[in-house]
Amino acid sequence: xxxxxxxQLVLVGAVRSGTSVLYAVLGETINEKAGIVNLGTEGSxxxxxxxxxxxxxxxxxxWLGILVAAFAGGLLSLMxxxxxxxxxxxxxxxxxxxxxxxxxxxxxxxxxxxxxxxVGFDPIAIPxxxxxxxxxxxxxxxxxxxxxxxxxxxxIWFVMFRTRWGLALRAVGESRSVAFSTGRNPxxxxxxxxxxxxxxxxxxxxQLSVAFTHSWVEGMTNGAGFIAVALVIFGMWHPIRAxxxxxxxxxxxxxxxxxxxxxxxxxxxxxxxxxxxxxxAILLLWGQASKRATPAELGSPFRTSN
Amino acid sequence: MATNADITPPAAEPIVTPPAVVIQPVEGGGSQxxxxxxxxxxxxxxxxxxxxxxxxxxxxxGKNPLEIYAQIFEGTLGSTYGxxxxxxxxxxxxLCALAVAIPARLGLINVGGEGxxxxxxxxxxxxALTLGDVLPTIALIPLLVIAGCLGxxxxxxxxxxxxxxxxxxxxxxxxxxxxxxxxxxxxLASGPLKDRSTAALGQSYSKTFPDNVQLPTFFxxxxxxxxxxxxxxxxxxYWLFKYTRWGYKMRVVGGNPEAALRSGIKIxxxxxxxxxLGGAMAGLAxxxxxxxxxxxxxxxxxxxxxxxxFLVAWLAMQKPGxxxxxxxxxxxxAFGGDTIQIEGNLPAASVNILMAFILFFVxxxxxxxxxxxx
Numbered sequence: 001x002x003x004x005x006x007x008q009l010v011l012v013g014a015v016r017s018g019t020s021v022l023y024a025v026l027g028e029t030i031n032e033k034a035g036i037v038n039l040g041t042e043g044s045x046x047x048x049x050x051x052x053x054x055x056x057x058x059x060x061x062x063w064l065g066i067l068v069a070a071f072a073g074g075l076l077s078l079m080x081x082x083x084x085x086x087x088x089x090x091x092x093x094x095x096x097x098x099x100x101x102x103x104x105x106x107x108x109x110x111x112x113x114x115x116x117x118x119v120g121f122d123p124i125a126i127p128x129x130x131x132x133x134x135x136x137x138x139x140x141x142x143x144x145x146x147x148x149x150x151x152x153x154x155x156i157w158f159v160m161f162r163t164r165w166g167l168a169l170r171a172v173g174e175s176r177s178v179a180f181s182t183g184r185n186p187x188x189x190x191x192x193x194x195x196x197x198x199x200x201x202x203x204x205x206x207q208l209s210v211a212f213t214h215s216w217v218e219g220m221t222n223g224a225g226f227i228a229v230a231l232v233i234f235g236m237w238h239p240i241r242a243x244x245x246x247x248x249x250x251x252x253x254x255x256x257x258x259x260x261x262x263x264x265x266x267x268x269x270x271x272x273x274x275x276x277x278x279x280x281a282i283l284l285l286w287g288q289a290s291k292r293a294t295p296a297e298l299g300s301p302f303r304t305s306n
Numbered sequence: 307m308a309t310n311a312d313i314t315p316p317a318a319e320p321i322v323t324p325p326a327v328v329i330q331p332v333e334g335g336g337s338q339x340x341x342x343x344x345x346x347x348x349x350x351x352x353x354x355x356x357x358x359x360x361x362x363x364x365x366x367x368g369k370n371p372l373e374i375y376a377q378i379f380e381g382t383l384g385s386t387y388g389x390x391x392x393x394x395x396x397x398x399x400x401l402c403a404l405a406v407a408i409p410a411r412l413g414l415i416n417v418g419g420e421g422x423x424x425x426x427x428x429x430x431x432x433x434a435l436t437l438g439d440v441l442p443t444i445a446l447i448p449l450l451v452i453a454g455c456l457g458x459x460x461x462x463x464x465x466x467x468x469x470x471x472x473x474x475x476x477x478x479x480x481x482x483x484x485x486x487x488x489x490x491x492x493x494l495a496s497g498p499l500k501d502r503s504t505a506a507l508g509q510s511y512s513k514t515f516p517d518n519v520q521l522p523t524f525f526x527x528x529x530x531x532x533x534x535x536x537x538x539x540x541x542x543x544y545w546l547f548k549y550t551r552w553g554y555k556m557r558v559v560g561g562n563p564e565a566a567l568r569s570g571i572k573i574x575x576x577x578x579x580x581x582x583l584g585g586a587m588a589g590l591a592x593x594x595x596x597x598x599x600x601x602x603x604x605x606x607x608x609x610x611x612x613x614x615x616f617l618v619a620w621l622a623m624q625k626p627g628x629x630x631x632x633x634x635x636x637x638x639x640a641f642g643g644d645t646i647q648i649e650g651n652l653p654a655a656s657v658n659i660l661m662a663f664i665l666f667f668v669x670x671x672x673x674x675x676x677x678x679x680x
Contacts, residue, residue, distance in 0.1 A: 039417075039477075083666065087673030092415050092477060093620045096613065097665040102659030108367060109651050218655065226481045233478065268495035276485045282477075284472050291473060303677055 073202015230250020402615020426589025458589015
């Protein structure tokens with residue numbers, strides 16, 4: 001195969017399979033900027049994928065589907081918010097509880113919908129731009145949720161670093177007590193951050209079921225939510241660098257798929273390790289640099305002042 | 307036994323965090339009894355709320371929750387078979403809870419029990435397939451135990467190594483390594499170790515282990531030597547932290563890493579050691595699963611045991627006696643899931659909701675209590 005064409009195929013796949021994770025990474029970045037780790041991201045993605053699919057199937061309207069998916073992902077995230085913010089529970093344990101809840105709930109409500117198909121979102125080729133040589137198909141021939149995801153990065157960056165709300169968010173993530181003493185309400189801000197984070201994760205899940213595969217399978221996110229938590233570190237808690245992280249994951253995922261279709265004599269299972277190993281390797285390279293970017297309150301238990 | 311009161315939830319990131327559990331045996335009989343009763347009452351309340359929560363969801367799905375609960379109850383506690391399957395299920399849950407609890411003493415969060423199970427299973431399978439024909443069962447069992455523990459220790463230790471020398475968060479690395487571990491099993495079962503006989507055409511699993519490779523079973527059920535191993539492991543865990551120098555130092559490191567470092571304790575060794583020991587427990591569970599239950603290596607053997615073990619460890623607040631109790635409870639629920647899949651026509655994974663609710667309400671109580679005391 002022509003190497004340039006091969007590269008193009010891999011990059012098209014990188015964008016396509018990185019989108020879902022990108023939503024989740026952006027969502028988790030917001031959570032962690034408020035000082036809260038949410039391993040339940042995986043659960044929110046599953047709930048989004050499942051409800052998005054069901055609503056689209058029932059109404060025939062994918063927009064309604066993703067709206068409900070985002071809302072459901074946000075709601076699930078509020079369970080996490082209640083435990084860690086209101087009750088001061090351990091964040092990792094709570095996150096896993098949320099994940100289990102999402103796993104069980106979607107297995108239950110999604111059971112009748114396995115093996116069904118929906119129309120959902122199809123790729124939209126943007127006129128002229130999609131005809132550009134090489135990069136046209138890579139960047140400008142995707143489903144609408146992919147375009148939205150890539151706009152979301154800069155938007156979140158703007159809100160996070162250029163607005164009062166973003167300042168408040170970051171303040172809470174750096175020091176709850178200082179944020180509190182400057183008249184902010186850390187608990188409320190954390191709740192809002194987790195709700196938005198969950199919504200994005202829900203959208204990410206819905207992108208998988210409503211736009212990417214047009215189907216629902218139990219446990220279909222397959223650890224993408226965990227990957228997202230890792231990629232937040234890779235992106236050093238920055239929404240623009242998060243895009244790079246998602247593309248890296250999408251790229252390695254797409255590379256292994258394309259290598260498989262080329263019929264290399266390598267076991268597909270070995271190739272499937274690529275995204276995980278690569279993520280690990282890069283986190284290692286980042287090493288100390290990521291330490292400095294870590295929000296100071298990240299993971300510490302929430303204690304409302306009494 | 308110490309009570310819920312002395313729990314300081316661990317923070318996510320660096321080693322300079324409070325430990326998951328500060329062991330302070332509570333002295334004084336009267337308050338001890340009332341605290342224990344409080345603890346039981348608080349747990350019973352959480353369990354009841356969880357049952358109600360799951361019931362409401364079942365109701366919304368058009369199922370009769372009482373009927374489902376009756377099915378779970380009859381399927382599990384209503385027959386000797388049910389009881390025996392609870393014991394079979396709780397074996398890996400206990401070991402995987404230890405895989406979480408041991409590193410938690412240092413403030414480390416091991417979420418990778420699932421991957422450690424897989425690698426333990428791989429090591430045990432290699433022993434089974436190479437030496438299974440040569441050695442008698444009695445000689446194989448210790449080798450299988452060692453192999454399973456080694457495999458798990460390798461995978462857990464890898465996360466510990468990355469934590470100690472590269473500062474990589476063990477939660478993240480152990481999660482990522484889980485996927486790699488499970489893919490290694492898929493790779494081996496479909497490639498190098500694949501059963502090439504015509505009977506296994508199109509299947510991805512290893513040859514059946516030779517007859518000598520087995521763990522003795524009891525009472526004509528699937529209950530096997532594994533549960534004994536698990537109980538011994540819990541005993542060792544208790545002994546390690548209560549009576550040994552190593553356990554004592556772990557507590558010191560977990561309680562105040564910086565002070566420990568200044569007093570000359572080599573923290574990195576403890577980090578790697580705790581992760582290896584934790585991993586070894588999960589690896590042992592992997593060995594038991596392939597040898598006693600599956601009889602061969604195949605993909606997907608673990609089915610979430612590592613994560614359930616995490617739930618068990620947290621429900622039990624890392625305390626040895628409670629780990630056994632909670633593993634039994636979640637074993638019951640997990641086997642109840644299998645029951646309602648057959649009888650109630652519900653996916654087995656639905657009971658994850660019940661498990662999640664129990665942890666939800668327990669964490670809520672733990673968090674609120676800790677907040678009140680701070």
